[in-house]
Amino acid sequence: MTSLEIGRANPTTATRFTRLFLVTGASGRYPPILAAMLILPLLLLLFFSFLYPVGRMLVGSLFDPGFTVDNYVRIFIEPLYLKVLLRTLWIAFATTVGAFVLGYPVAYAMARAGGKITLWIAVCVLVPLWTSVLVRSYAWIILLQRRGVLNDILIGTGVLNHPLKLIYTEGAVLLAMTHVLMPIMILPIYSSLRTIPKELPQAAANLGAGVFTTFLKVTLPLSLPGVFAGTLMTFILALGFYVTPALVGGPQTLMMATLIGQQTMVLLNWPFAGALAMLLLTVTLVLTFMFRRFLASSGGFGNV
Amino acid sequence: MSETIALSQARPFRPLALGKIAAGLFVALILFFLILPTLIVIPISFGSAPYIEFPPSGLTLHWYVEYFSDPDWIAATLFSLRIAFFTTISATIIGTLAAVALVRGGLPGKSFILGLALSPLIVPHIIIAIALYLFFAPLGLTGNFFGFLLAHTMLTVPYVVVAVSASLQRFDPILEMAALSCGAGRGRTFFEIVLPQITPGVITGAVFAFISSFDEATVAFFISGIGGKTITKKLFEDIDFNLTPVIAVVSTIIVAITILLMGTIRLSENRANS
Numbered sequence: 001m002t003s004l005e006i007g008r009a010n011p012t013t014a015t016r017f018t019r020l021f022l023v024t025g026a027s028g029r030y031p032p033i034l035a036a037m038l039i040l041p042l043l044l045l046l047f048f049s050f051l052y053p054v055g056r057m058l059v060g061s062l063f064d065p066g067f068t069v070d071n072y073v074r075i076f077i078e079p080l081y082l083k084v085l086l087r088t089l090w091i092a093f094a095t096t097v098g099a100f101v102l103g104y105p106v107a108y109a110m111a112r113a114g115g116k117i118t119l120w121i122a123v124c125v126l127v128p129l130w131t132s133v134l135v136r137s138y139a140w141i142i143l144l145q146r147r148g149v150l151n152d153i154l155i156g157t158g159v160l161n162h163p164l165k166l167i168y169t170e171g172a173v174l175l176a177m178t179h180v181l182m183p184i185m186i187l188p189i190y191s192s193l194r195t196i197p198k199e200l201p202q203a204a205a206n207l208g209a210g211v212f213t214t215f216l217k218v219t220l221p222l223s224l225p226g227v228f229a230g231t232l233m234t235f236i237l238a239l240g241f242y243v244t245p246a247l248v249g250g251p252q253t254l255m256m257a258t259l260i261g262q263q264t265m266v267l268l269n270w271p272f273a274g275a276l277a278m279l280l281l282t283v284t285l286v287l288t289f290m291f292r293r294f295l296a297s298s299g300g301f302g303n304v
Numbered sequence: 305m306s307e308t309i310a311l312s313q314a315r316p317f318r319p320l321a322l323g324k325i326a327a328g329l330f331v332a333l334i335l336f337f338l339i340l341p342t343l344i345v346i347p348i349s350f351g352s353a354p355y356i357e358f359p360p361s362g363l364t365l366h367w368y369v370e371y372f373s374d375p376d377w378i379a380a381t382l383f384s385l386r387i388a389f390f391t392t393i394s395a396t397i398i399g400t401l402a403a404v405a406l407v408r409g410g411l412p413g414k415s416f417i418l419g420l421a422l423s424p425l426i427v428p429h430i431i432i433a434i435a436l437y438l439f440f441a442p443l444g445l446t447g448n449f450f451g452f453l454l455a456h457t458m459l460t461v462p463y464v465v466v467a468v469s470a471s472l473q474r475f476d477p478i479l480e481m482a483a484l485s486c487g488a489g490r491g492r493t494f495f496e497i498v499l500p501q502i503t504p505g506v507i508t509g510a511v512f513a514f515i516s517s518f519d520e521a522t523v524a525f526f527i528s529g530i531g532g533k534t535i536t537k538k539l540f541e542d543i544d545f546n547l548t549p550v551i552a553v554v555s556t557i558i559v560a561i562t563i564l565l566m567g568t569i570r571l572s573e574n575r576a577n578s
Contacts, residue, residue: 029408029409029410030404030405030408030409030410031409031410032409032410032411032412034405034409034490035405035408035409035410035411036405036409036411038401038402038404038405038409039401039402039405039406039409039411039417041397041398041401041402042398042399042401042402042417042421042461042465043417045398045454045457045458045461046420046421046458048454049436049454049455049457049458050423050424050427050432050458051420052439053432053435053436053438053439054427054431054432054435056435056438056439057431057434057435057438057439060438102334102337103334105327105330105331105334106331106334106335106338109327109328109331121331121335123339124335124338124339125338126566127339127342127559127562127563127566128338128339128341128342130512130515130516130519130562130565130566131342131519131558131559131562132519132521132536132539132555132558132562133519133521134519134521134536134539134540134543135342135345135519135539135555135558135559136341136342137543138345138539138543138551138552138555139341139342139344139345139555140341141543141547142344142345142348142356142358142552143341143344145356147355147356148356149344149358152358179337179338179341182338183338211323236426236428237428239428240427240428240429240430240431241428242428242429242430242433242522242525243521243522243525243540247540247543247544256430257428257430260430260431260434261430261433261434261526264434264437264438264526265437265526270438273434274434277430277431277434277435280428280430280431281427281428281431284426284427284428285426288426
C-alpha cells in the first residue's frame with residue numbers, strides 16, 4: 001500500500017503514518033520506526049539462532065544441576081586442560097606468524113603488480129579462501145599422509161628411502177592451518193597497502209632511501225592497520241579452529257575446539273563443554289575488544 | 305650516494321633487478337603453496353587407481369560414476385544445495401533490509417547492532433555449533449531443514465550486511481530524496497532507485513552467502529542428523545573412515561562450484577563498472 005492510498009482514505013492517520021514511516025529528514029535518513037522494522041528480522045534471527053543458544057549453553061555451565069563453579073575450577077586444576085589451552089594459544093600464535101611471513105609478500109606483490117598479475121594473484125588468494133576448509137584439509141591429508149604425495153616425491157627422487165611421519169603431527173597442523181588462514185591475513189594487508197599513495201615510496205626513493213629503507217620507514221608503517229587487522233583475524237580464527245586440527249592433527253595436538261567437541265558428543269559432559277566454550281569465547285572477545293579499532297578499519301571480511 | 309646511482313645505472317644488470325627476480329620467484333612459490341592444495345584434488349579425482357595416487361597413472365571417470373550412482377552422496381548434495389539456496393534467499397533479504405537500516409536509518413545503538421550482526425564471524429564456530437546442537441536436539445531440529453536454514457542464515461547474513469552496506473555507502477542518498485520528493489513512496493523508491501544501484505553488492509552478498517552455506521562444515525558437522533546430512537558432514541565422515549577417490553570427486557565439484565560462483569561476482573562487478 002502506498003502513501004497516496006492511505007492519504008486519500010484518512011488524512012489524519014496518514015499524517016501520523018507519514019511522519020513515522022516515510023518522512024526523510026534533512027539528512028536523508030530513514031525515520032526510526034521504519035529503520036527499526038527493517039532491522040527487526042535480523043535481530044530476531046540473531047536472537048533465536050545465536051544469542052539464546054550460546055547464552056543458554058554458557059548459563060548451563062554454571063548449573064550442574066544446581067549452581068556450581070566446579071566446571072571452571074576443573075579447567076584450572078587439571079593440568080591437561082591448561083595444557084590444551086596453552087597449546088591452542090601456541091598453535092594460533094605460530095600459525096599467525098607463519099601466515100604473516102608468507103602472506104605479507106603476497107599482499108605486497110598484489111598491491112604493486114597491477115593489471116593481469118594482480119588479478120591472478122587475487123585468484124590464487126580468493127579461490128582457496130572460498131573453497132571449503134574441509135576440502136583444503138583433505139588436500140593436506142593427500143599431501144602429507146604416509147603414502148602421500150610428498151613422501152612419494154621424496155622417495156621417488158631418492159631423497160628418502162622410507163616414508164616420513166608427516167600427518168597427525170603438530171607440524172602438519174601448523175602447515176595446514178597456515179595455508180587455510182593465509183588469505184585472511186593477506187586481504188586486509190592488501191587493502192591497506194593499496195591505499196598508500198604511490199608518491200610516498202617514490203618520494204622516499206628520490207630523497208635517497210634504498211629499497212629496504214623505503215620499505216621499513218614508509219611502506220611497512222603505513223600498512224600496519226592492515227597487518228593488525230589480518231593478524232587479529234587470523235589469530236582469533238585459529239583459536240577456534242575445529243575442522244583442520246580434527247583431520248590432520250593427532251591426539252598429541254588436541255586443541256580447544258576439538259576438546260569442546262569431544263566433551264559434548266563423546267563424553268556428553270555438556271556443562272563442562274560449556275565452561276570450556278566460555279573460556280575460549282572470553283579469550284576471543286577480550287582480544288577482539290582490545291584491538292577493535294583495527295578490526296573496524298578492515299571491516300572484518302568486508303574487503304574480500 | 306650519487307656515485308652509487310651512477311654506477312648502478314652504468315651496469316646493464318643491476319643487483320636490484322636480480323633482487324626483483326628473486327622476490328618475484330619467492331612470491332610465485334608462496335602462490336604455488338596457496339593454490340596447489342586446492343587444485344590437487346582435481347587430477348586425483350580422475351585417477352584410475354583405487355587409492356590416492358599423484359600424478360595419476362591412468363585417467364578414468366569411474367569415481368564420478370560412483371559418486372553419481374551413490375544415493376547417500378546424491379541425497380547429501382541435494383540437501384546441501386537446498387539449504388544453500390534457501391539460506392541465500394533469506395540471508396539476502398534479511399541482510400539487505402538490515403544494511404539499509406544501518407546505513408540510512410537513524411537508529412540508536414547502530415554500531416552495537418552492527419557488531420552483533422558481524423559477531424558470527426568472530427565467535428568460534430565450534431561454540432556456535434555446540435550451542436545450536438544443544439538447543440536443537442531436544443526440539444528435534446538436528447538433521448532438520450528448518451534448523452539448518454536458521455543456523456546458516458545467521459552464519460551468512462554478515463556477508464550480505466557488509467557487501468550491501470559498502471554498496472549503499474557509495475550510493476548518493478540525494479537520488480533517493482529526489483525520488484521521494486517527486487512523490488514516489490518509500491517502497492517504490494527502494495525498488496526503482498535504490499535496489500538497482502546496490503544490485504552488485506546484493507549479488508556479491510548473495511553469492512558469498514551461497515558459497516559459505518554450501519561449504520560450511522563445523523556447524524553442519526554437529527547439527528546434521530542421520531537423515532538430514534549435508535555434503536560437508538558426509539565428506540567429514542568419509543575422510544575419517546573411508547578415504548576413497550570419491551572424496552576427491554566431491555572436493556573437485558565443490559572447488560568447481562566455488563570458482564563458477566566467484567566468476568559470477570566478477571562478471572556482475574564488471575557489468576556494474578562498465
